[in-house]
Amino acid sequence: MATMRLMLDPAKRSPEVQQFEDGLRRRVVGQDRAIRQLSRVYQVFRAGISAPGRPLANLLLLGPTGSGKTRLVEAAAEVLFGDARAVLKVDCAEFQHSHEISKLVGSPPGYLGHRETHPLITQEAIDQYQTETTQLSLVLFDEVEKASDALWQLLLGILDKATLTLGDNRRVDFSRSMLFLTSNLGSQEMASLVEGTLGFVGAGKFDDAELDHKIYKTASEAARRKFSPEFMNRIDRVIVFRSLQRLHLEAILDIELERIQERIMKSTAGKQFVFQLTSSARDFLLLEGIDPKYGARHLKRALERHLVFPISNLVATDQIHLGDLITVDIEPGTTRPTFFKEESGALVIPAAQFNPAKALTAASSAGGPGSFLTYHPSAE
Numbered sequence: 001m002a003t004m005r006l007m008l009d010p011a012k013r014s015p016e017v018q019q020f021e022d023g024l025r026r027r028v029v030g031q032d033r034a035i036r037q038l039s040r041v042y043q044v045f046r047a048g049i050s051a052p053g054r055p056l057a058n059l060l061l062l063g064p065t066g067s068g069k070t071r072l073v074e075a076a077a078e079v080l081f082g083d084a085r086a087v088l089k090v091d092c093a094e095f096q097h098s099h100e101i102s103k104l105v106g107s108p109p110g111y112l113g114h115r116e117t118h119p120l121i122t123q124e125a126i127d128q129y130q131t132e133t134t135q136l137s138l139v140l141f142d143e144v145e146k147a148s149d150a151l152w153q154l155l156l157g158i159l160d161k162a163t164l165t166l167g168d169n170r171r172v173d174f175s176r177s178m179l180f181l182t183s184n185l186g187s188q189e190m191a192s193l194v195e196g197t198l199g200f201v202g203a204g205k206f207d208d209a210e211l212d213h214k215i216y217k218t219a220s221e222a223a224r225r226k227f228s229p230e231f232m233n234r235i236d237r238v239i240v241f242r243s244l245q246r247l248h249l250e251a252i253l254d255i256e257l258e259r260i261q262e263r264i265m266k267s268t269a270g271k272q273f274v275f276q277l278t279s280s281a282r283d284f285l286l287l288e289g290i291d292p293k294y295g296a297r298h299l300k301r302a303l304e305r306h307l308v309f310p311i312s313n314l315v316a317t318d319q320i321h322l323g324d325l326i327t328v329d330i331e332p333g334t335t336r337p338t339f340f341k342e343e344s345g346a347l348v349i350p351a352a353q354f355n356p357a358k359a360l361t362a363a364s365s366a367g368g369p370g371s372f373l374t375y376h377p378s379a380e
């Protein structure tokens, strides 16, 4: 009997995993390796062959500060559940003292205050975002290097057996959870590697691949020094984030600007308008929001301060109206943006017809000199 042999392709991804990966790519910039690793884990979950009695994955995320570690987890929540907050997040720094552990797991019955403590980690809390099609939970332990000994003990149990026993003896099952543990251990050393790089001031000390390798080494060595073998052995994957280059940071600025534009489009004030930035305004925001030491960590704050606050004032004081086109510029020698109304009500858009997503695509493909968003009514 002739046998038929068919070569299979294990690298092929299912459409839902491809969608997951694409969604992450649209949100997280310059961290392709991290995204690929995460989507592999997701593929195993989707195939239904995750190891029983363990969390779906124990992932240790390392790398420079402000490089997107926490953002990746939020992005996964957005893609899977439509909400960046669909993550159970434990800030380990808040539980440095062992007595604070009762906030996490509740205190045993009979203890003073037993009834008043509502543990942060419960089965309901973990499972609350699951949907019929995605019975998976995202659990994030942020700044894990700051955990107290008592928290470490809890963590080791969760990582190994996927269970946690609460103060009142109820059990919490993590076997449908992806566990993310983040740490910026070694970030001081990484910052000194990156210094002078970041593309802002031309070439740094190392080329891209070299820097990537050095960051990887610094992060993994710092982790091995700090974390016990017991802990490291329970980690399925160590994912090291890269330090971001100027081109990544520019892309992050675009993503954040787009989010602000979306907020404006969804605002209930009935004064939807479009804004665009001159290239000097972009440069200004990049410089304000980004620095070699903190990556993009301060970008959002800079945008709130220099864009969202002044814009809110302009809206509240009736200087901006529905359909306006606003240009944000930096006058030479000044240290804050200037706002100009190009044409009053030029873009009058019946709210019911307006589709921000469509406008955004139309606008970004239009791309005038230094423009970020321009709404072209003809593109409707």
Ligand SMILES: Nc1ncnc2c1ncn2[C@@H]1O[C@H](COP(=O)(O)OP(=O)(O)OP(=O)(O)O)[C@@H](O)[C@H]1O
Binding pocket: 027, 028, 029, 030, 031, 063, 064, 065, 066, 067, 068, 069, 070, 071, 072, 182, 183, 184, 244, 252, 256, 295, 296, 297, 298, 299, 300
């Ligand atoms: N790679 C990235 N892609 C998109 N946005 C990013 C990226 N890195 C940073 N950001 C932006 O910067 C903010 C801070 O990044 P994030 O909180 O992910 O840093 P982190 O790596 O967790 O740093 P830390 O170690 O200090 O916690 C994010 O909310 C996001 O706006």
Ligand SMILES: [Mg+2]
Binding pocket: 069, 070, 071, 142, 182
């Ligand atoms: Mg973080």
